Amino acid sequence: MRYVAAKSAEEASNFLLQETGVSRVLAGGTDVLVQMKSGMIEPDLIVDIKKIPGIRNITELDGFFRIGAAVSGSEVKDHENINKMLPGVVEALDLIGSTQIQGRCTMVGNLCNASPAADSVPALVAVNAKVNIIGPQGERSCNVEEIPIAPGKTSLKKGEFIVSVDIPYRPEFSSDAYLRFTPRTEMDIAVVSASVAIEMSKEGICENAKVVLGAVAPTVKIVGDASKEIVGTKLDESSLKKMSLKCVEICEPISDKRGTVEFRTEVAGVLASRAAKIAYKRAGF
Amino acid sequence: MSQVHIKTKINGDNIEFLCDPEETLLDILRDKLHLTGTKEGCGTGDCGACSITLDGKLVCSCLVLGAEADNSEISTIEGMSNGEKLHPLQQKFLDHAALQCGVCTPGILVAAKSLLEKNPDPTESEVRYWLAGNLCRCTGYDKIIKAVLDAAKEMRS
Numbered sequence: 001m002r003y004v005a006a007k008s009a010e011e012a013s014n015f016l017l018q019e020t021g022v023s024r025v026l027a028g029g030t031d032v033l034v035q036m037k038s039g040m041i042e043p044d045l046i047v048d049i050k051k052i053p054g055i056r057n058i059t060e061l062d063g064f065f066r067i068g069a070a071v072s073g074s075e076v077k078d079h080e081n082i083n084k085m086l087p088g089v090v091e092a093l094d095l096i097g098s099t100q101i102q103g104r105c106t107m108v109g110n111l112c113n114a115s116p117a118a119d120s121v122p123a124l125v126a127v128n129a130k131v132n133i134i135g136p137q138g139e140r141s142c143n144v145e146e147i148p149i150a151p152g153k154t155s156l157k158k159g160e161f162i163v164s165v166d167i168p169y170r171p172e173f174s175s176d177a178y179l180r181f182t183p184r185t186e187m188d189i190a191v192v193s194a195s196v197a198i199e200m201s202k203e204g205i206c207e208n209a210k211v212v213l214g215a216v217a218p219t220v221k222i223v224g225d226a227s228k229e230i231v232g233t234k235l236d237e238s239s240l241k242k243m244s245l246k247c248v249e250i251c252e253p254i255s256d257k258r259g260t261v262e263f264r265t266e267v268a269g270v271l272a273s274r275a276a277k278i279a280y281k282r283a284g285f
Numbered sequence: 286m287s288q289v290h291i292k293t294k295i296n297g298d299n300i301e302f303l304c305d306p307e308e309t310l311l312d313i314l315r316d317k318l319h320l321t322g323t324k325e326g327c328g329t330g331d332c333g334a335c336s337i338t339l340d341g342k343l344v345c346s347c348l349v350l351g352a353e354a355d356n357s358e359i360s361t362i363e364g365m366s367n368g369e370k371l372h373p374l375q376q377k378f379l380d381h382a383a384l385q386c387g388v389c390t391p392g393i394l395v396a397a398k399s400l401l402e403k404n405p406d407p408t409e410s411e412v413r414y415w416l417a418g419n420l421c422r423c424t425g426y427d428k429i430i431k432a433v434l435d436a437a438k439e440m441r442s
């Protein structure tokens with residue numbers, strides 16, 4: 001195995017493109033090193049991206065936060081304005097691993113690991129986050145949900161890697177929330193998860209909503225029909241009930257040691273409805 | 286396989302070493318630099334026995350490559366006491382008998398120290414959450430938590 005620390009995004013992309021064997025991008029390493037240790041992967045080349053200028057920064061640009069690919073979970077958690085505007089994203093990140101892991105793990109790593117149970121992914125999708133990608137063809141960007149295409153697989157092409165995540169600022173009277181079900185309170189992997197982001201009018205009517213589920217399908221699920229059930233309402237019990245049912249309908253989970261199909265499906269609806277209530281409260285109602 | 290030349294500062298001392306690209310910082314600390322206070326429990330980021338700080342951040346050294354440590358500042362358990370004088374956390378662990386076999390202890394001390402630097406007055410549940418990634422098979426955790434809270438109190442006064 002060779003190790004290189006890229007000095008620019010273009011250089012990193014080039015290293016990845018030129019490598020004929022197995023290559024891996026290294027940021028926090030909390031998945032890559034575990035996979036190496038367990039023999040799941042045997043990379044010929046590791047490209048460390050942490051030395052690329054700017055890749056460890058959070059910047060507040062015109063209309064959105066730009067979070068570099070090597071910013072750790074705890075750095076996002078400690079950012080005051082992100083906390084204020086995106087509490088759901090922060091709580092999802094806060095659930096990933098221990099303090100030690102959070103000091104290293106990154107949102108982009110969580111995304112590119114492409115686990116159906118990734119905590120930060122539903123939360124990022126709910127708030128319309130985008131990723132910026134550098135590759136042999138130059139720069140491009142796409143929505144977060146376009147990256148994972150199957151468990152452990154991403155849509156990134158050879159030589160491409162994500163350099164940053166953009167999250168739009170939230171308007172007034174809006175908020176988000178993330179909930180997951182795990183048997184333990186800490187250090188666990190989601191059996192089911194739900195993220196809800198809402199934008200309300202100042203009278204408390206929902207104008208925009210996005211309901212996203214994790215761990216109920218091979219990739220993250222955006223439940224458009226569920227959002228429709230709460231738009232135009234004050235998130236009263238009966239609309240939330242209808243929203244839950246739409247969530248239940250869309251689930252196509254597997255049964256495994258963490259939970260059965262029936263359990264996951266039912267809990268998905270419950271979590272979505274609870275997350276919506278939390279987001280509603282956070283939006284100031 | 287070409288070795289990587291790394292310059293670091295460990296517990297205040299400038300230290301250089303050569304490592305293989307796949308060697309973890311934990312292996313280097315223990316096997317090359319003979320700083321064996323840092324322990325290996327799982328090697329996969331689950332137990333916290335290998336906790337150190339890297340540029341001020343609490344991390345599992347089993348999940349860091351030695352090659353990544355170039356130009357970094359590292360603190361390990363060996364740097365915790367001031368010569369013969371124990372750090373208040375170390376002393377409180379003794380006073381409260383917060384250890385039995387001791388394998389988890391260096392990691393927990395390093396982790397607790399990093400908590401108290403960030404938050405000198407943590408609640409019990411803040412201590413428990415912060416240390417959730419440090420597993421102990423012996424003590425049942427209660428004495429560890431008491432020792433940390435007691436040390437925090439002493440350090441504040």
Ligand code: FES
Pocket residue numbers: 324325326327328329330331332333334335336345346347348
């Ligand atoms: S040895 Fe590193 S976390 Fe267990």
Ligand code: FES
Pocket residue numbers: 383384385386387388389390420421422423424
């Ligand atoms: S004292 Fe033995 S593992 Fe903690």
